[in-house]
Amino acid sequence: MGNRKKTAIIVAGGSGTRMQSAIPKQFMDLAGKPVLYHTITAFTTAYQDMEIVLVLPEQHISYANNLLQAFDNIPAITLVKGGETRFHSVKNGLQHIKGDAVVFVHDGVRPLVSPALVRTCYEAALSHGSAVPVIDMKDSIREVNGENNRAVDRGRFRIVQTPQTFVSSLLLPAFEQPYDPLFTDEATVVEHFGHFIHLVEGEEANLKITKPLDLLMAKAFLDLRG
Template identity: 65%
Template sequence: MSINRRKIAIIVAGGSGVRMGSSIPKQFLPLAGKPVLAHTIQAFANAYEDMEIILVLPLAHFDYARDILEGFNKPPRVQVIAGGDTRFHSVKNGLDQVKGDAVIFVHDGVRPLVTAALIHRCYEAALQYGSAIPVVPMKDSIRVVHENGNAAADRDRYKIVQTPQTFSASILIPAFEQPYDPLFTDEASVVETAGHAIHLVTGDPENIKITQPQDLVIAAALLGGH
């Protein structure tokens, strides 16, 4: 039987609609009858009854968030806070709200198809190893580009990283006390730079990130198949 530790999801929703060709930020676009971000919030609220959610987004998007939360029949426990200039700073703002021990999930607001099974898998692994980063295999052939040309690479040695990137608070919060580095592309890179090993878990191919118009079509089809 697993330990029941406090669970906090920091959902980062700072994107714009530029690549979507939309004036509405992508996390607020409709998907199967409700905004993308509503699906994401609901997934974490459903995964564990005691899940606490910290929603991090630009101040200019607070009205969108309020409308989403008012649309829930049973509103989940969500704290809405302002993000920063980069993902690093937005996550740090979320972490500043966390007091005491917890398992912390950091998730992209535009990954609305995250399942309870994946959230549970990350939680259990984080309890055991201190971190849990979901990854999926690469399907395409890849090549490494260098100054004098390019060369084939063994795709089996590379993985595609997803979220929720999940950590014990005792590891994640101190890691974010480091100065910002542009090479911090995700939470795992921050934690690794702080000297911690990163534990990988099996991700979910359907846990896609909505970044372009065709992604909404794919996500709608996947939702329709469930």
């Protein structure tokens, strides 16, 4: 299979309203560095030849300069303006994929993804065309339908994480489809285009930082890693 080109599209949308913070959450401090510094470093640590496409809302581009100053050696980063939805933001990022590549699409606010998971996703995408990390549900869940609700077997469900990873020959044509509100992530787009989604085991620590408590948990996980 050889060594395929690797590009991580890191989607850093979101204004941080749930954080009650003026600073967008992807630029907040986590152990002395911006959240996005940790996210990007996981990918460049996994593979030396990783290219980073960072998709940002236009009003956050100014923060990106501070972010780049956090690196001793600035990796190959292309800054791209986001769109009105995640689908459109990712589509903007995909314009920068040239030739045959493995493409990782990752939430900027998941800074604790491990280089090992990035490598697992790469290998699985080469074998299966796609690799989407998931973890088991620990909570009991109920399905609510109007006035009624019922217990559901949580064993049949998984919690989806990122990086959602695909070979470009599969991902790029899928993103040529017209936008559908059901496209909540890349897997739904690719699945809608008629492809099977291959699941891999995600990580408990690969949490998404959306509220202040998540930042505390992320700090705790980082301390554990030492």
